[in-house]
Amino acid sequence: MAKKNFPLSDVYRLLEPGPVVMVTTAAKGRPNIxxxxxxxxxxxxxxxxxxxxxxxxxxxxxxxxxxxxVFNIPTxxxxxxxxxxxxxxxxxxxxxxxxxxxxxxxxxxxxxxxxECYANLECKVVDGKMxxxxxxxxLEVLKAWIDPSKKKDPRTIHHRGNGxxxxxxxTIKLPSKMK
Amino acid sequence: MAKKNFPLSDVYRLLEPGPVVMVTTAAKGRPNIxxxxxxxxxxxxxxxxxxxxxxxxxxxxxxxxxxxxVFNIPTxxxxxxxxxxxxxxxxxxxxxxxxxxxxxxxxxxxxxxxxECYANLECKVVDGKMxxxxxxxxLEVLKAWIDPSKKKDPRTIHHRGNGxxxxxxxTIKLPSKMK
Numbered sequence: 001m002a003k004k005n006f007p008l009s010d011v012y013r014l015l016e017p018g019p020v021v022m023v024t025t026a027a028k029g030r031p032n033i034x035x036x037x038x039x040x041x042x043x044x045x046x047x048x049x050x051x052x053x054x055x056x057x058x059x060x061x062x063x064x065x066x067x068x069x070v071f072n073i074p075t076x077x078x079x080x081x082x083x084x085x086x087x088x089x090x091x092x093x094x095x096x097x098x099x100x101x102x103x104x105x106x107x108x109x110x111x112x113x114x115x116e117c118y119a120n121l122e123c124k125v126v127d128g129k130m131x132x133x134x135x136x137x138x139l140e141v142l143k144a145w146i147d148p149s150k151k152k153d154p155r156t157i158h159h160r161g162n163g164x165x166x167x168x169x170x171t172i173k174l175p176s177k178m179k
Numbered sequence: 180m181a182k183k184n185f186p187l188s189d190v191y192r193l194l195e196p197g198p199v200v201m202v203t204t205a206a207k208g209r210p211n212i213x214x215x216x217x218x219x220x221x222x223x224x225x226x227x228x229x230x231x232x233x234x235x236x237x238x239x240x241x242x243x244x245x246x247x248x249v250f251n252i253p254t255x256x257x258x259x260x261x262x263x264x265x266x267x268x269x270x271x272x273x274x275x276x277x278x279x280x281x282x283x284x285x286x287x288x289x290x291x292x293x294x295e296c297y298a299n300l301e302c303k304v305v306d307g308k309m310x311x312x313x314x315x316x317x318l319e320v321l322k323a324w325i326d327p328s329k330k331k332d333p334r335t336i337h338h339r340g341n342g343x344x345x346x347x348x349x350t351i352k353l354p355s356k357m358k
Contacts, residue, residue, distance in 0.1 A: 010340070016216045017337035017345050018197010035357065037195045040219035042231060042313050050229065050315070052221060079353060086357040130309065134221050136229070138313075158196035158337070158347070161189070163355025166196050168337070169348025174258060176342025178214065178265040 006144040011047035019156035025062040032090035047141040067125040068109040072117035108142040118150040185323035190226035198335035204241040211269035226320040246304040247288040251296035255334040287321040297329040
C-alpha cells in the first residue's frame with residue numbers, strides 16, 4: 001500500500017475519534033502485534049499519546065525494554081484479523097505470519113508498520129512514570145503515514161466490549177472554534 | 180429522561196469506543212459544561228478513567244478544587260449543543276441556560292447530570308499527580324446511568340478535529356476472548 005507522510009500536527013485527528021489500534025513492537029528482530037483501545041491524546045504538537053498496555057501482555061515487556069512501537073490503525077476489512085490478534089499471544093505465535101499481515105520498515109523505530117492498516121504512527125516512549133501503577137505509557141509520535149485513498153472517511157472500528165465493534169459511520173461538519 | 184442504573188463493570192463499553200463527552204462541574208452551586216474527547220479507560224473495576232482538561236479551560240480550576248465531575252455522553256441530536264459548549268466559556272455564560280440543557284441531580288457528586296445525554300458517569304478525582312505536567316486527571320467512576328432506549332446502538336459522535344465529527348455507525352459482533 002503506497003503510504004504518504006501525514007503531518008504530525010494532524011495526528012490527533014486520527015486518534016481522537018477512538019479507533020481500535022494494532023500496536024506493533026519488535027524484540028531482537030522478532031515482530032509482534034497486539035490489539036488495543038485504551039489510548040488518548042495528551043498534546044497536539046509534538047503529538048503526545050498515552051496508552052494502557054497490560055503487564056499480562058507479551059508486548060508490555062518488549063515496549064518497556066525497547067521503548068518503541070507503532071500504532072497501526074485498521075479499518076473494517078481487517079476486523080477479523082484485529083480480533084485474531086487480540087485472542088492470541090505473541091509468546092506462542094508470529095502474528096504477522098499466522099494472520100497474513102505484511103510488515104513494512106518504519107523510518108524512526110525498529111518496530112514494523114502493518115502495511116494493510118490505513119495509517120501508521122511511529123512512536124517512542126517519552127515518560128514511563130505511570131507504567132508501574134497504571135500500565136500507562138506516554139509516547140511521542142515521531143512520524144506518521146497515511147493511505148491517501150482512505151483519508152476522507154476511514155471505516156475505523158471502535159471496541160464496545162466482548163467482540164462488539166462500532167463501525168465508523170458518516171462524518172458531519174459543524175462550525176467550530178475547537179481544534 | 181428516565182435513566183437506569185448501569186453496572187460499573189460495564190462502564191468501559193461506553194467510553195472505550197471514544198465518544199465526545201460533555202464534562203459537567205459545579206462551583207458553589209454554579210454548574211458548568213465543557214466538551215472533551217481526550218479520555219481513556221485505565222482500569223475495568225472500579226472503572227478508572229484518565230482525561231485531559233486544559234488549564235486554559237474554566238472547568239480546570241473547578242475540577243482541581245472540587246475534585247468532582249460528571250461525564251455525560253451525548254448522541255447525534257445534541258451535536259450542535261456539543262459544539263456550542265466547546266465554542267464558549269463558562270467564565271462568561273451559564274451554558275445550561277444559554278443552550279437549553281437540563282441539569283439533574285447526581286447521587287454521589289455535586290456536579291449535575293445533563294438530562295439530555297444518553298449516559299452519565301459520576302466521577303471523583305483519585306490521582307492528581309499528572310495534572311501539573313499533562314493536565315491529565317485520573318478519576319474513578321462512582322455511579323453510572325443510562326437511558327435504556329438508547330443502550331443498544333447509541334449514535335455517539337467522535338471528534339475528527341475542526342468541527343468534523345464521525346457519527347457512530349452499525350455495530351458488528353465477532354467471536355472474541357477480549358474483554
